Amino acid sequence: MPEMSKNPTGVAAAEAAGDGSAAPPPLLEISGLRTHFTTREGVVKAVDGVDLAVGERRTVCVVGESGCGKSVTARSILGLVDRPGEITGGSILWRGGDRTSPVDLAKLDPHGEELRRIRGGEISMVFQEPMASLSPMYTIGDQLTETIRLHLPMTKAEAKDHAIAMLRKVGIPKPEQRFNAYSFQLSGGMCQRAMIAIALACGPGLLIADEPTTALDVTIQARILDLIASLQESSGMSVMFITHDLGVVAEIADEVVVMYLGTVVERGPVDEIFHDPKHPYTQALLDSVPAMGQGRGQRLRQIRGRVPHPSERAEGCPFHPRCDSAIAGVCDTTEPPETVFGPDRTARCVLYTPGLGTPGNVPGDTDPAEEREVPANG
Amino acid sequence: MADPTAPTAPTAPTAPAGSGGDAETPLLEIRGLRMDYPIRHGMFGRHIGTVRAVTGVDLTIRPGETLGLVGESGCGKTTLGRCIVRTLRPTAGTIRYHARDGRVVDLAALGQRELRRYQREVRLVFQDPFSSLNPRMTLLEIIGDPLRNNGLAQGKELERRVGEMLELVGLPPGYMRRYPHAFSGGERQRVNIARALIMRPRLVVADEPVSALDVSVRASILNLLRDLQEELDLTYLFISHDLSVVENICDRVAVMYLGNIVELAGTDALYRGPRHPYTEALLSAVPRADPRLRGSGRRIRLSDDLPDPAAPPPGCAFHTRCHYAKAETCAAPGAGPVLLPPPDPSGRGGTAAGPAATPHLAACHFAGDLSLTGV
Numbered sequence A: 001m002p003e004m005s006k007n008p009t010g011v012a013a014a015e016a017a018g019d020g021s022a023a024p025p026p027l028l029e030i031s032g033l034r035t036h037f038t039t040r041e042g043v044v045k046a047v048d049g050v051d052l053a054v055g056e057r058r059t060v061c062v063v064g065e066s067g068c069g070k071s072v073t074a075r076s077i078l079g080l081v082d083r084p085g086e087i088t089g090g091s092i093l094w095r096g097g098d099r100t101s102p103v104d105l106a107k108l109d110p111h112g113e114e115l116r117r118i119r120g121g122e123i124s125m126v127f128q129e130p131m132a133s134l135s136p137m138y139t140i141g142d143q144l145t146e147t148i149r150l151h152l153p154m155t156k157a158e159a160k161d162h163a164i165a166m167l168r169k170v171g172i173p174k175p176e177q178r179f180n181a182y183s184f185q186l187s188g189g190m191c192q193r194a195m196i197a198i199a200l201a202c203g204p205g206l207l208i209a210d211e212p213t214t215a216l217d218v219t220i221q222a223r224i225l226d227l228i229a230s231l232q233e234s235s236g237m238s239v240m241f242i243t244h245d246l247g248v249v250a251e252i253a254d255e256v257v258v259m260y261l262g263t264v265v266e267r268g269p270v271d272e273i274f275h276d277p278k279h280p281y282t283q284a285l286l287d288s289v290p291a292m293g294q295g296r297g298q299r300l301r302q303i304r305g306r307v308p309h310p311s312e313r314a315e316g317c318p319f320h321p322r323c324d325s326a327i328a329g330v331c332d333t334t335e336p337p338e339t340v341f342g343p344d345r346t347a348r349c350v351l352y353t354p355g356l357g358t359p360g361n362v363p364g365d366t367d368p369a370e371e372r373e374v375p376a377n378g
Numbered sequence B: 001m002a003d004p005t006a007p008t009a010p011t012a013p014t015a016p017a018g019s020g021g022d023a024e025t026p027l028l029e030i031r032g033l034r035m036d037y038p039i040r041h042g043m044f045g046r047h048i049g050t051v052r053a054v055t056g057v058d059l060t061i062r063p064g065e066t067l068g069l070v071g072e073s074g075c076g077k078t079t080l081g082r083c084i085v086r087t088l089r090p091t092a093g094t095i096r097y098h099a100r101d102g103r104v105v106d107l108a109a110l111g112q113r114e115l116r117r118y119q120r121e122v123r124l125v126f127q128d129p130f131s132s133l134n135p136r137m138t139l140l141e142i143i144g145d146p147l148r149n150n151g152l153a154q155g156k157e158l159e160r161r162v163g164e165m166l167e168l169v170g171l172p173p174g175y176m177r178r179y180p181h182a183f184s185g186g187e188r189q190r191v192n193i194a195r196a197l198i199m200r201p202r203l204v205v206a207d208e209p210v211s212a213l214d215v216s217v218r219a220s221i222l223n224l225l226r227d228l229q230e231e232l233d234l235t236y237l238f239i240s241h242d243l244s245v246v247e248n249i250c251d252r253v254a255v256m257y258l259g260n261i262v263e264l265a266g267t268d269a270l271y272r273g274p275r276h277p278y279t280e281a282l283l284s285a286v287p288r289a290d291p292r293l294r295g296s297g298r299r300i301r302l303s304d305d306l307p308d309p310a311a312p313p314p315g316c317a318f319h320t321r322c323h324y325a326k327a328e329t330c331a332a333p334g335a336g337p338v339l340l341p342p343p344d345p346s347g348r349g350g351t352a353a354g355p356a357a358t359p360h361l362a363a364c365h366f367a368g369d370l371s372l373t374g375v
């Protein structure tokens, strides 16, 4: 794919790349999202200019170390940001449901009727801690039927039948009995299945899953991932999957969004992210995981330092204090612009900005022909 | 009881220290280890049952190695680790430890007093870097605690040794007057490691030492553990449920299911050619960090229904989830299959040469017939 160091939006890039012909606009399109927490110590810019899109039937994985703003981004979509957090800028265009024109979720009242209808109906969310998100006071069945009746015009009896059908669909054995069980009577894997049943009960167009398998054994994780994939296959829903496990990303993602300190530093198709990462942070993340099948002994590459708190964000490129490719005098002063490499393929690093970076520092085994193109465009 | 973890040759493998080649002398020999937890009704109520958390484990740890212990949540990994460091008293079995002073003692049988001197040599690193450090103690107090408790150092000498240890784990000695809340997960895990190492142990039981950490921090702690092992001549029992981490750092791997070791082999042999169906299923469930491998390899999915360790299934404990189970053989009441090497000594897993060649043991009735897939 030709690299283009123009700079404009994804749409322009798609046109420039010549295949923007009839691609429908994405189901969910986040642009310039800012979600800030105003605390006594100052403003915490947890999400500070995030752009990402989820197309129809696509699975987009959001990765990054903890504290990078993944969960706050996800919660912003549904108006679930904890106090004192607030969306202070940007838009979240949602084109799902029967809409003819998109609705900007960022502009809706988080406690209002419209967002309440969308939440759990058109877009639903699964959280990391299944035990914590299910109420111990009500049975699984009560919680399922409540969601169903909130969004679908069903009688109590119909809702119960639908709930049991959902429990069966997510692979819970003896669903008629489990309908009357409480969350603490179920294993972690079963709870997560029940959560997924609740999330999918109303046939959402988008499922947001925030680390849904992090607390589970690999054996159970594998089955939950299979389950999400098969439900997606049959219903055509889109999935936004947040995880820090690169193995999971490689397994399920169509596209990957890499976040660092509240911004998106790189995004692209899964194969390109793993085999041709552009951003030094993406490269470093990939190098720090042991690849199974490589045998014993390889020393792992570690990333210097740690993710700072958003209030201690560095000037210039937020990654520069930890970056091995950082250019003194450039990276510590200039906020890197976004370079568009193709449709939905971007990175924020001066190494790809003509006139700022030096191609010799480009990470990975970039094809020399491609490397030459970067300055050639300048 | 036969010693299944020793080479199959009939020569007595458990000779006392000093009588054989040093390379052959194990550091720790666990035999028939059992740990039962009573289930009580209410807080002080009557005893209504028993969780058989560890059900007859035989395992030998060799000096200088990193032995991995893997398995699903609740299979008894932590319980086994805690029996070894003797924060738990096992219900039955022996833990023969070849001490620094040349003596061989049974840690399982020692009382608290005699135990103390050996507990210096066998230390534990906890899983959770956040809850395992007392927030009211400085790093000096936390790390120096075992030295002071044992009356081994105080005052300036204590500070010197804590400073030295901080340096060793990659933290500035100047941090010793700070409290743990000011540190990140990775830094706290370094403090945990420093605390375990201050007594200059020989065996370190590391219980999920990197599970709660971010990938990049995890890499630095794994590298640190590796460096310390070389520098201080340490032996590790490395408990984890992350099979990619275990492959990276361990020499041998023991796979545990419902309180028992079901497979034990050199890391490469186990990952390339597992001999137990449970190991095969575990390996196939690990997501591979390469999208091009998607859909390649075998996908074996186990049911979520782990049997209750208070009422383990009869026969082979894995038969309720095993895809290869044959009801007549595997579910037959009585003791399940025991750990055995491959019938043919030149068969799979028995290829490694040298004095410490690792037999590839599996506890499955059909281990010799099945052809299982690794990574």
Ligand SMILES: Nc1ncnc2c1ncn2[C@@H]1O[C@H](COP(=O)(O)OP(=O)(O)OP(=O)(O)O)[C@@H](O)[C@H]1O
Binding pocket: B037, B038, B051, B052, B053, B071, B072, B073, B074, B075, B076, B077, B078, B079, B080, B241, B309
């Ligand atoms: N104090 C206790 N009283 C009763 N049962 C216990 C106690 N501690 C552990 N168990 C039970 O013993 C079994 C083994 O527990 P253990 O903590 O050793 O598992 P583990 O393999 O370390 O699991 P994980 O991967 O979740 O840490 C489990 O069934 C557990 O519920």
Ligand SMILES: Nc1ncnc2c1ncn2[C@@H]1O[C@H](COP(=O)(O)OP(=O)(O)O)[C@@H](O)[C@H]1O
Binding pocket: A037, A039, A044, A045, A046, A047, A064, A065, A066, A067, A068, A069, A070, A071, A072, A073, A082, A083, A084, A085, A309, A310
């Ligand atoms: N309620 C809150 N008040 C103040 N800061 C918060 C709050 N919730 C999250 N943050 C901050 O926002 C940043 C991003 O958090 P989060 O989205 O949870 O990260 P991730 O999910 O990527 O691990 C973190 O630095 C966190 O401390």
Ligand code: SF4
Binding pocket: A279, A280, A281, A317, A318, A319, A320, A321, A323, A324, A325, A326, A327, A331, A336, A348, A349, A350, A351
């Ligand atoms: S802009 Fe500079 S510091 Fe930031 S990732 Fe690129 S090279 Fe590294």
Ligand code: SF4
Binding pocket: B276, B277, B278, B316, B317, B318, B319, B320, B322, B323, B324, B325, B326, B329, B330, B337, B363, B364, B365, B366, B367
């Ligand atoms: S003995 Fe039977 S049930 Fe057990 S692992 Fe082997 S084949 Fe499976």
Ligand SMILES: [Mg+2]
Binding pocket: A070, A071, A072
């Ligand atoms: Mg999060």
Ligand SMILES: [Mg+2]
Binding pocket: B077, B078, B079, B207
């Ligand atoms: Mg444990």
